[in-house]
Amino acid sequence: MHKMALPDYRALGYKGLLVALDGAVVTIIINRAKQRNTFDNTIVNELIEVFELCDRDDRVRVVILTAEPTAPAYCSGADISGGWNLLWVPEAEKEGEHAHRDTGGQVSLAILNCRKLTIAAINGHAAGVGMTGMQLPFDFRFVWEGAKLTFPFVRRGIVPEAVSTYLLPRLIGHSRANSLLLTGATVSPTSPYIRDLYHQILPTREEVYPAAKAFADELAANTSQVAVAYAKGLLLHPGESAEENHLLDSRAMKLLGSSRDGAEGVLSFKERRLPKFPDTLGKNLSSWYPWWRSPNVKHCQSKL
Amino acid sequence: MHKMALPDYRALGYKGLLVALDGAVVTIIINRAKQRNTFDNTIVNELIEVFELCDRDDRVRVVILTAEPTAPAYCSGADISGGWNLLWVPEAEKEGEHAHRDTGGQVSLAILNCRKLTIAAINGHAAGVGMTGMQLPFDFRFVWEGAKLTFPFVRRGIVPEAVSTYLLPRLIGHSRANSLLLTGATVSPTSPYIRDLYHQILPTREEVYPAAKAFADELAANTSQVAVAYAKGLLLHPGESAEENHLLDSRAMKLLGSSRDGAEGVLSFKERRLPKFPDTLGKNLSSWYPWWRSPNVKHCQSKL
Amino acid sequence: MHKMALPDYRALGYKGLLVALDGAVVTIIINRAKQRNTFDNTIVNELIEVFELCDRDDRVRVVILTAEPTAPAYCSGADISGGWNLLWVPEAEKEGEHAHRDTGGQVSLAILNCRKLTIAAINGHAAGVGMTGMQLPFDFRFVWEGAKLTFPFVRRGIVPEAVSTYLLPRLIGHSRANSLLLTGATVSPTSPYIRDLYHQILPTREEVYPAAKAFADELAANTSQVAVAYAKGLLLHPGESAEENHLLDSRAMKLLGSSRDGAEGVLSFKERRLPKFPDTLGKNLSSWYPWWRSPNVKHCQSKL
Structure with a gap:
């Protein structure tokens, strides 16, 4: 972007x-x-x-x-x-x-x-x-x-x-x-x-x-901007089977669990306080996101 | 037909x-x-x-x-x-x-x-x-x-x-x-x-x-026979994503909006009266319908 | 197995x-x-x-x-x-x-x-x-x-x-x-x-x-082990359309209807008694089951 x-x-x-x-x-x-x-x-x-x-x-x-x-x-x-x-x-x-x-x-x-x-x-x-x-x-x-x-x-x-x-x-x-x-x-x-x-x-x-x-x-x-974006992405593009969804949410879990927002999620839970998530989509979104492809619906020739 | x-x-x-x-x-x-x-x-x-x-x-x-x-x-x-x-x-x-x-x-x-x-x-x-x-x-x-x-x-x-x-x-x-x-x-x-x-x-x-x-x-x-057929078709064959559904319902919208039933829908609304839809599937269905393909389940060799 | x-x-x-x-x-x-x-x-x-x-x-x-x-x-x-x-x-x-x-x-x-x-x-x-x-x-x-x-x-x-x-x-x-x-x-x-x-x-x-x-x-x-396995399989892998589902449940119906569990289902119904289903997955499951394929999610290289 x-x-x-x-x-x-x-x-x-x-x-x-x-x-x-x-x-x-x-x-x-x-x-x-x-x-x-x-x-x-x-x-x-x-x-x-x-x-x-x-x-x-x-x-x-x-x-x-x-x-x-x-x-x-x-x-x-x-x-x-x-x-x-x-x-x-x-x-x-x-x-x-x-x-x-x-x-x-x-x-x-x-x-x-x-x-x-x-x-x-x-x-x-x-x-x-x-x-x-x-x-x-x-x-x-x-x-x-x-x-x-x-x-x-x-x-x-x-x-x-x-x-x-x-x-x-x-x-x-x-x-x-x-x-x-x-x-x-x-x-x-x-x-x-x-x-x-x-x-x-x-x-x-x-x-x-x-x-x-x-x-x-x-x-x-109280929510993570990046976690919300991944959750919405997974709900809209969950893969075509339970197995595909497992591969997708595993990768998302690894990315988020290793992020500052993931760390803050654990820390705030342990410290029994509300979280303060630092990451943003503009700066902290992996290039893996989005993992799906969509037809270009703006092109007049897009057909099915 | x-x-x-x-x-x-x-x-x-x-x-x-x-x-x-x-x-x-x-x-x-x-x-x-x-x-x-x-x-x-x-x-x-x-x-x-x-x-x-x-x-x-x-x-x-x-x-x-x-x-x-x-x-x-x-x-x-x-x-x-x-x-x-x-x-x-x-x-x-x-x-x-x-x-x-x-x-x-x-x-x-x-x-x-x-x-x-x-x-x-x-x-x-x-x-x-x-x-x-x-x-x-x-x-x-x-x-x-x-x-x-x-x-x-x-x-x-x-x-x-x-x-x-x-x-x-x-x-x-x-x-x-x-x-x-x-x-x-x-x-x-x-x-x-x-x-x-x-x-x-x-x-x-x-x-x-x-x-x-x-x-x-x-x-x-009070419903249009052609509009019902398209609505049922879209519900049964909506495309595989929101984008595909958009391409499909756009085309259906263009076909119906330009039809006599579409015109009657607007006119009856403006005149605050019940509609009287003239179009029928036998005479007024576009050749685009159906837009989907189905396996021929009557053939004995049909397999998955 | x-x-x-x-x-x-x-x-x-x-x-x-x-x-x-x-x-x-x-x-x-x-x-x-x-x-x-x-x-x-x-x-x-x-x-x-x-x-x-x-x-x-x-x-x-x-x-x-x-x-x-x-x-x-x-x-x-x-x-x-x-x-x-x-x-x-x-x-x-x-x-x-x-x-x-x-x-x-x-x-x-x-x-x-x-x-x-x-x-x-x-x-x-x-x-x-x-x-x-x-x-x-x-x-x-x-x-x-x-x-x-x-x-x-x-x-x-x-x-x-x-x-x-x-x-x-x-x-x-x-x-x-x-x-x-x-x-x-x-x-x-x-x-x-x-x-x-x-x-x-x-x-x-x-x-x-x-x-x-x-x-x-x-x-x-009171349920058939094999019938349950097929019903669960059909719910999880129903095919991609009504027509595909028809081909799948027809084949399952033929297999089960010709089985000992299918016969016991009819007989117990006619005799107005509870059924006693003899078949098991280990001995009586057709090689057609499972009819679907799944990605091998255990392999590290499995991707989407």
């Missing part, structure tokens, strides 16, 4: 997002309340950029995405005021139908590949990409008990997008994923169809972000 | 099943109450045929499998009055042990590969293939709260069949699947081992089919 | 474990209460050996791992009195960082590849490898309701090991696995994050092993 100036998150000058760094936690607020926090191309580009910045910035340990609790919705889906046509990009149109890249999926991949802990704090209603790209790629989801939640795709003549057919069954199993994705039903967070998706369900909209922030602050203070 | 006469489901002349089309919903009733609705070769062939018909018939949007609520069981497993020998086919016997094709699995694959929504309405006890092939490949399962449910295989000296070792862990996770498949225990639908398998649990046998039918009618009226 | 003397489990002379065969059930007791049942190299070698013995010994049908209910913990993790350095092996150190083999993972694989039913009876607190290698590879987990359970890895500067990033999401889904592995939180067995991991939760420490033993005795008496 090349040298770069540290971003001043407040000064990013985004139009669709408000962003701030507090301690080691970046909070991103969707800032389109007048448009019911719909998902548009401005938000797409800004979300991808800010998650890539957070991934690279060693000061950041946790990233939270949330909305104003007074907004009409956390995210009410794609802006389809002009039909689905708003989603097409002229350049890809020339290449052919295989060249289209779903913007929800681009955001999902940016979040999923962020090596820091990620939290969605869903303090309002959510639909469409507000359920998929804005929730499923995160490590944890906090939600308001009163939120109306819906994956309406089959009722809109389109498909569940933003990597949701891959992510949702992994998160909660195919039985519950079917009950959500193939019905387009509107459910509440306590529904047995969806409750396993949520780390915590809060009674009021106003409590969602503070609960997520307190959780984030505690994790930021 | 070549031209074909539309089937008259009531006139199929089946011996083990009663079949009828009502609106866009096909209901299949297992008609062997005197034999406790056991699974025999007649039912196998009729089930495979009717699910293949439903897959191809553009009039059909949802398929329900159920039993008479007065029957002794929804399906009490394979007919083993003559031992497991009833399962062997002379032709395969000559080829060798690799040539056998489990009939429960043939039914499972026919249901799993049906591109319409599928529902099992389990209004009685179920055992063996009555739990596997007759439940697991469906998109949704409605069940009677009083049903006695059992996967007895390890207590019968045989293996869980009908693709169940693949399907059940995907549906509810390996922890619960172990508690069912490796014990052969009899459980009720509200047991924590199995409850996540069911979309809805009904207090009486008589309520199961009507609940499933009302659910089916609503989905048939 | 070559001929071997039958082990006398009580006479194995282990230092870290007590082992006994009662009927067809082997019970292994972790015997390091003075060291809070920490995981050390002695236990590692003895666990691997005893699970390999149980796998091969036809008398054994179920294996239970437990602790003294009066011990301070079921297993409080690795012995890190000397830091993580205790984990490194000089021979692997010379080879390079890729040659390290995590001892927790070696134990996990020995348990996972044991073809008999396996049960962890967790009658005390558990942390680290006490949660991973000592719980996740088992078929069933019984637990004391008051147990404090924690996967502390990211708070210790290391990674979740012992194949846990592969096993835990498979068992209970990625949403709950994230809530455990990426937080390092301490939870109780009734927490929604972890309860699906457990087959049974018992009110007192003293009830855990007896409940597991009664469960084991019943399964040992």
